[in-house]
Amino acid sequence: MKDKRVTINEIAAHAGVSRSTVSLILRGSGRISEPTRQRVQAAISELGYTYNRSAANLRTQSSQAIGLIINDLTNPFFTELTAAIEQTAERRGYFVYLVQSGEDPDHQHKLSLSMVEHGVAGLIICPATGSHPETFERLRTLGIPVCIAVRPWPDDRFDFAGPDNFRAAHMAVDALIEHGHRRIAFLGGERGNPSRDDRLAGYFGALQKHDIGFDETLVIESRPSRTSGIKDVAKVLALADPPSAALCYNDFVAISVMHGLRQHGLQPGQDFALIGFDGMPEAETSFPPLSTVFLDARRVGANAAHMLIGRIDEPDRPVSRSVIVPDLVLRQSHKAS
Amino acid sequence: MKDKRVTINEIAAHAGVSRSTVSLILRGSGRISEPTRQRVQAAISELGYTYNRSAANLRTQSSQAIGLIINDLTNPFFTELTAAIEQTAERRGYFVYLVQSGEDPDHQHKLSLSMVEHGVAGLIICPATGSHPETFERLRTLGIPVCIAVRPWPDDRFDFAGPDNFRAAHMAVDALIEHGHRRIAFLGGERGNPSRDDRLAGYFGALQKHDIGFDETLVIESRPSRTSGIKDVAKVLALADPPSAALCYNDFVAISVMHGLRQHGLQPGQDFALIGFDGMPEAETSFPPLSTVFLDARRVGANAAHMLIGRIDEPDRPVSRSVIVPDLVLRQSHKAS
């Protein structure tokens, strides 16, 4: 039925010109006369020709594909990031190969190599916690453009696009302190995750600035999920001197902390102040509406895509970093006496 | 710095064998002796060779890429769908090209053609509302495997994977009626969207079954969003004889309806019964927890991917349809007198 796909050769034969001529026309060269151009166009639509971009790419050593490696698409922050990357890539003539590493460094390593085999023009990577240095080393020696996104990676020879986690956490804790809180918990996130380390540092910084002593029982570590906050908040509520407010590692944690608070008879945003992190869409429609640090995943994504494509176009440009200063979005959940 | 990428030819020269031999070894043929195999392997790691899969694909007329066209990644239903498709594709040795049509039929058309040019092995499409028949016609004449997902398309020569919207809505309305409701609204969604049409049909079916007359003022049309439900519910609440319950087009609508109810001094799940549609993760953590029809986007996605890959492997297999029967997940929001 489908036989073979019709190629440039059939078009050439059918239109009575050479293969080269057809190729030139396809690429919109002006060096071909109008009559022949029309003859070829006629042949194209008559035979139902479709361009084989991979063949062209093989010849020209180019590619319109960029690879995107994220941990988990299901996290709304990464969803927004991905959506933005796809959109700006598409607008600039690129397609994106999407893969999820599942926070597994080995898998991430294999995926990155596999993408290179598939001939991507460049790669955007959100490094998995515990990423192997060899992964990036290999990409560097291969000379393929890479943009690190969201989570910093200790190698300043790569472009980077991400939020300023330190400052974001600092702002949030500042706001809590201004509302009169002195005992402020930091809930959720796992040690070794660079984003969390930065957020924690911002949290400490703000406490220090206001001469509030550091109490390590107020920092709860846990793998963040849609339910993890329930246990996290229970732990600090059980303390002899419980906190009156908390900064959460992300909005998932914050929303589940709200449920946890209610289980203890406390109304979030009334009996306990809460600020989340990320600014994912559902923070706005939670009850009560969640105050949070808006990291603007879409902007991060757009920047990452632009930076990568910029480097693809111009491989030797100087390394650049785009660090976005987040916005503190105060809604209801941070209000409490 | 990066010169040229090292090819199979360099490896052959360096190991003192022919190009064909290297190729055989790369593909794990047993027809090559162990000593030469090792010599070649040594050359490979010494020169830092990376396989060029596109070149191989050109020769073998094959591809490990599948294209996925969805409307909007940002909708959690599609997020879950995409995540599942990516995962099962990856497990079966495929990568996915992700693009968003933005519910624009023209764009969808261009994208599908572009993916073909890029040489995808097959395509999973969630048809945009108002899709052009030519889009699918073209794909069919090109003979490229296509699986329609989520939203049905009136051409039974394509494989299909999606939820049973009719039955889902029917179940939900049944439950509402069992809880004693007689005036039940249907909120949100736009005319012309086949998913909505099926849901609406299920809604009517259930009413009819219980001899409840149809009141068109209880059906509110609107483009669904994270806030659209606020206005939708206001409209039916303003009626002389307002409803006591509602089935919502999706969970977005349902969650915003909750906010709308509160604005009118009503407690969702207490003064008004509410059932959503989709079963997106945040339905579980909403307040009160949202009762909803769980469409299992992950299963739909996994099925779609399996079906497509099955057809890629075996293009002439009979057309198949996988229709998933949703689960009614009753939490809190449907409870009301």
Place this chain on the structure above:
DNA sequence: TCGTGTTGATAGAACGATCTACTAACTAGC
């Protein structure tokens, strides 16, 4: 009339792999 451009089109080698067909060197059977 001759050299010099310009225009429109082409032939044939690439790109990096695979595939088909073939061969040289052994082994085995009788």
Place this chain on the structure above:
DNA sequence: GCTAGTTAGTAGATCGTTCTATCAACACGA
């Protein structure tokens, strides 16, 4: 010693494009 079969490896065409070099035809100026 001869034929047949197996094993290990290779040469060269090929996939569908683009690129480099070249060419024929014609116009132009001196």
